[in-house]
Amino acid sequence: MRHGHFQDLTAGRGKRERTRSALLDAAVEVVAEKGVEAAKISDITTAAGLANGTFYNHFNDKDEILREAAYGIAFEVVRRLDAEMEGIDDAAIRVVTATTRFVSILTAERDWSAVLLGGADRLPDFREDLYRYLRSDLERGVAQKKFDVEVTTFLIDQVVALIAVAVRAQLHTAPDPRLTREVCGSVLRLLGMTPSKAARAIEAASRQG
Amino acid sequence: MRHGHFQDLTAGRGKRERTRSALLDAAVEVVAEKGVEAAKISDITTAAGLANGTFYNHFNDKDEILREAAYGIAFEVVRRLDAEMEGIDDAAIRVVTATTRFVSILTAERDWSAVLLGGADRLPDFREDLYRYLRSDLERGVAQKKFDVEVTTFLIDQVVALIAVAVRAQLHTAPDPRLTREVCGSVLRLLGMTPSKAARAIEAASRQG
């Protein structure tokens, strides 16, 4: 059993919560290794070093544990992102910073990607939060006349899809900052910036970061 | 049992091929309804109106039939696309036409989307063909000085991801040509066209189409 994020959160707490966290960490590990569908409850308990029946003392089914794992990870990612976004006013720089940091967090905590990529549709409420978050930055950019688009859910779908490409590309290889930088440019151009303005914004962001 | 593309292809041929096609059509139908993982072999034979054991006279496992179904569909989509692309010289118009027609084929043959979206990683050889195809249009655009990008696999990943967003958005709703048009603009901007040139290319393509 590897130690993970959820066990960190509950270290020193009661047995119940520690066991629960061990299961959550094991679920993340197994999903990263085998994928969501192939991850069996018995794989999770084995990875956690617990008996099979223990699972059912804590969760009803696989969907429930994966939803909780994805939610916990998403929460932590947002927490770390938020810290870095504070005080950035320019919307283009905000988008570049958020994208860069997001990808960098997921390539550092490699197992998290599989859970978030596989759990996206499992988490309609988180998806809504994420979309609200992105939407506000995109609307800020439109207000600042940096972006020239109509901010729709469909547009955010596209932004998210591009970022997901960057995450997926670095999932099974060493992190490559050039890919992340490239996808930042793609996102800005998608949002209606000219190629040259997009390139300048990325420059500015990397000076500022 | 609904009648589908594969049965059309083998109508009037020997029993073996017709049964095989019935299974392929049923597989497409079941995957569209339940998704790749939830689609069971027994669902497929039931949908085809055949006995369970019949499946194994034709395929070894689910992966094999889905690979063949995805390949057959991909082949047909490319066949229809190719017909429309002939004689278009301008790379931007080629990309817009290909994207528009691709999305329109998949929204017309609704069940195909789920098989192609779910079968993308099942088909490394098809993926290579598709990428080669796209790559040649992108390089043409660079040569024509319409696109201002380095044509890499990572770039094609992004183009494909944007087109997939358009397909997915229209999967469970009525087709909406505005979404397709919007994603065409996104693709052209992604490829380094300025927003205004991208908009003009889409205009030109819709006049030409």
Place this chain on the structure above:
DNA sequence: CTCAAATATGAGAGTACTCTCATATTTGAG
């Protein structure tokens, strides 16, 4: 240290399939 409450255990019943094979049916060449 004690012991009631909390928690973990794992055997096994139940479920949902996959895959095989002896048999029945259908095909289509002659």
Place this chain on the structure above:
DNA sequence: CTCAAATATGAGAGTACTCTCATATTTGAG
């Protein structure tokens, strides 16, 4: 129409799990 070959059938053995529950173990408040 005939009949050997081709094909389909479906019962059932096998597999891989999920989920329960009586029992064993551990916890931590007092």
